Amino acid sequence: MPGEALGGADTAPAPIRRRRVARVLLDSPLPQLDRLFDYEIPGELADEALPGVRVRVPLRSAGRVIDGYLVELGEPDASDRPLSELEAVVSPMPVLTPRLYALARRAADRAAGSAGDILRLAIPKRMVRAEKAWLAADPPTRPELPPEAEAWADGILAEYPGFGDALAQSARLAVDAPPQPARLADGTPVGAWAVLLAAAAVRTLADGRSTIIAVPDHRDRAQLEAALQEWVPADALVRDDAKQSGPARYTAFLRTLADAPCVVIGNRSAVYAPVADLGLVALWDDGDPLFGEPLSPGVHARDAALLRQELDGGALVFAGHTRTSDVERLVALGWVRDLPAARRRSPRVVLTAHREGESRASRVPSAAFAAAREALAEGPVLVQVSRPGYAPVLVCATCRHPARCPHCGGPLHAARHGAVPACTWCGRAANAWACAECSSTMLRMASSGSERTADELGRAFPGTRVVVADGDHPVATVDERPALVVATRGAEPLASGGYRAVILLDGDRMLMADDLRIGESCLRWWSNAAALAAPGAPVHLVGVGGEVARALATWTQAAYARSELADRAPLRMPPTVRVAAVDGPRRAVDAALDDLRRAVPELDAEAVLGPLARGDGVRALVRFEYGLGARVTENLRASVVSQAVKGRRPSKGRPAGAANTLKVRVDVPDLDL
Template sequence: MSDARAERVPTAREEGRRIARVLIDSPLPQLDRLFDYELPRELGDVTPGVRIKAPLRTAGRVVDGFVVEIDVEADATRSLSTVESVVSPAVVMPERLYRLARRAADRAAGSASDILRLAIPKRQVRVEKAWTPIGEPAVVDPDALARADEIIGQYQGLREAMAEAGRAAVEAIPVQEGSRPGWAALLAAVAAAQLGKGRSSVLVVPDYRDQELLLAALEALAPAEAVVRHDARQPNPDRYRAFLRTLDDAPCIVVGNRSAVYSPVRAGLVALWDDADALLAEPLAPYVHARDAALIRQEQEGSALLLVSHTRSTDIERLVQNGWLRDITAARRVIPNVRLSTPQELERTMGQRVPSSAFATARAAAAEGPVLVQVARPGFSPTLVCAQCRHPARCRQCGGPLGARRRGAVPVCGWCGRSAHSWRCVECSSDQVRLASSGTERTADELGRAFPGVRVIVSDGAHPVQHVDDRPALVVATRGAEPVAAGGYRAVILLDGARMLQAPDLRIGESCLRWWSNAAALAAPGAPVHLVGVDGPVARALATWSGAAYARSELDARMPLHMPPTARFAQIEGIPASVRGALDALSAIGIPADAVLGPVPTDDDGRVRALVRFPYAAGQSVADTLRASVVADAAQSRRGRGRQRIPLAVHLDILEPDI
């Protein structure tokens, strides 16, 4: 679609009839294409990007859609349905947003309407009618720009990368500015610098905690009227009001979670914090990760791209090694004071959860200020075992793990929530259970008895805490839920590391390194950070603060096995006949049989799942083939052939530039 064609608005004097090419808002994959509709003259001038209502002949109903193109057709003999009405004259889908959604969907074998549903909130009539476009752009205070430039200057080569609209992976300084983390100060600084040049920025963070920290950092550097919050927790009117602000020409700074990456501003900068966080992976079809959408957006728009983190994901390290991303570190690196367990302490870890050295450090630091204790799981005791034979205690109803909410409480299933009043072990018939793990509440209970007179604060999903003051306290938190301490923690104790590393996950090593690095970065400069009960490459990478080197070693280990991110993976799920048809289609385009893992049965509904690994160069052909299989499967189901009711589902896990 050319720009001239998209912007052309025919007049009534032109010969022929006006037609609108419309994208239907529908989850059906066979409707993911442009439909031609006749535009009656009584609708007046219709602009691409507006919402309309049009009849869908096959369904016999009126559906919502977006106008993508306006054209004039000289041949009026073709039978076309007519656009029924224009919902609103507001252009809510600018051409740049449609191109981004279309490209991201095509690379993920998905539908553009599914992505637009994430990007464009539901219409709020009163908000839209009351909305007044912003006139003059906000003015950034010169002193704030000077402070922003000073922060940017702490990173070697970052000024040059920003001036050239380059792409960079940035290792954030693991120290705090006052009560704000260094990464938040950096993102606020680069966004303020872009605003000073009259450009918008899109800042994407994993969750609301990070969003609050970033908004607090922006308060000191950018005018409040230029900061737009994009948050799924907002009421619909506020969210729609923020969306309308991003459609204005006046530059702004968009701060939000994963769907904010589709914000329709003319971005001079797109930046992501902590790209490996699972919250940045979209759980809805077509499952496009926010990092991958940012890479696609940068390719299309030519904006600057920053991927900021304390450590390095293998996905980003691969792009650094290929030369697609520039590696940027601090001009003066500040490495946390990480202490590993001694060989003697490693031998005693099974019987002593907190070794004497870490305990002594925590006692001394708690007399001066807050101490952070990171644990693996929330609750009191998330898992129980038989007191006699140590067999895991399981629910008799669903097979889920039993846990205890407090000492002496009736065991409760972690899956179905049922209480196990008369539980007996399936191995030895014992009716006694033993606490097998310690969550946040049990750890807080134990530390409270060991540190009498010291405040104990629990921070997890059920007890969220954003900030703690600089008074003495023990803060027990799960990974990712650590509060920010004023002036930094006087000590950080990382527990349950060995348990975290035992998770059956290909990326568990880099995930643990990220969790521990983010916690260590909250320590005050020079404060001790104890990693308890862990040795090996991950522990050494944390102690030397060499996340990039660890990511390179992981890439080298995965390369011979063709495991991600050295190769792309597609997951295909459905009934056996549908999955087999998709695999046959992939074989026809040259995907070898040894690249397919499975199919294997899933847990329910008679479905099977297959994994397909393929090189990046074949990415688009694989996506096109799988999309065609999904459309054909959906059309066959609609025609009623057989008794199939389970649609074929495709998930392309890794989306990166095919370089």
């Protein structure tokens, strides 16, 4: 047959091989690698290469192997384009859920950063033993709450009419927490705010949904954990913070991946916990600077929580004794709803000044002194000061010029009375100090820290126990016995039953700080201290007047936040607008700003401040409306990538692979050039 002679059966086309494709996000700080790369899945890894697992892949441009996450499986590929193969599947545990990746991508895009940087904060380092133990154990089941838990939670939430319904309806709320101390059933002292948030978590868990509560530091976490332990089973209460050991933190992260609902309490990175069926995200005291992420791309926990709620649903609660201008802006827009308490509670705040004829050199006016003496007959008294140490600031006794170190120019301080002054920067002792202005060798203490204040009050109240609480002397709680507790702002211990009086010193010095938000910060420090007072106990704010003092005295912190917004709007200061900082060599910064103006012509002439010299380069600030955010951040990110790619190319005087020199930080809190 002719066909047989020609060998027709042997010339049939070979079947087309369809390759399985993995789309991988590389774990790299290089901005140009912040996208998904396609890799072929070899046959031996077909059963292990599943979405969410950690993988190791070759990076051809660098000639090395790099870690990454398998984000998704691509469509089978029959093309002849070259694809590298996956090198290995590091772990069978799918640690990157689709929702977590979507959140990381959204947060990174909003901040002109990389999704890999977000995931580095959200996913702990793998611990092999902890992972094997978790995989070998039985999966967690839905927690069973005590029979009276729901009734207890509903009773606490009833103080805020509609709170329970708002949680069920996934509302966004701003809540002014009760400014008073509380005691748990076992007598443990906590803030009433911790009981309120614990009740919200119990109510959500009873409905079969998970809760995430983020707090600034370990002191707040301990209070919240104590309030929850009475009602939430241990296997459903998950702690997530950086102070845990590596295995403990990784085990906690694996628990959040389970299908069984849980309650997660932790610091700023806890908002990324990939819990099942999220029912509530709550932030306590979102004005605390510890919620600001120092690592790139610097997404504030408040912004991450807003994105999380928008993507995953569930309720969102901002609770605090004060209201930040950021949250108040959202309330004014109607995006967040103010939820008042049924009965308004406030401490008894007294604005105390020196009486006529009274020496201004006295730090404690006679009225506050008398209140402290009277209160010490019943229990502890809290005295808040601005700084730790003995004498944080020294000046020349003759000309009052600040005393500086002759070696590095740092400020001098005294560790105790009669001690040789030392530099706070380099630590050198200034044995033969002389003033650079007048050559005097005499020093004067210009401020009093916590230790000097304790020394002075100890002499004024002989026989009284004095407790110092600051960064060097951490104290968590004090008992009901009479004591003078001298604490720096934010380090105040809890008192069993509350303090019988609170005296707030150094307020005028706190308000002098060069900070756009210093009024908000001072109001937050004072309000948190006032909330530690027993019901009816006096709170004396010494030597401060004006709008901030009136807001504390009338306990109208939300109104103060509204006034701050009104004052900042004409000046185009955050948070009425968003602000991005662009740092780098002048040529790179100028090029990025030129590209931005062309891409976003809506930016007016006053949108850009600078560039001004800063360190080895320059810095410019870009102010833009929230509606322009996506376009501005996308363009700035493109400039960062462009400069990074240029930096990889060899040029005269610079080898290939030089580091990227253009940096962008979005949503900076202050206009600091």
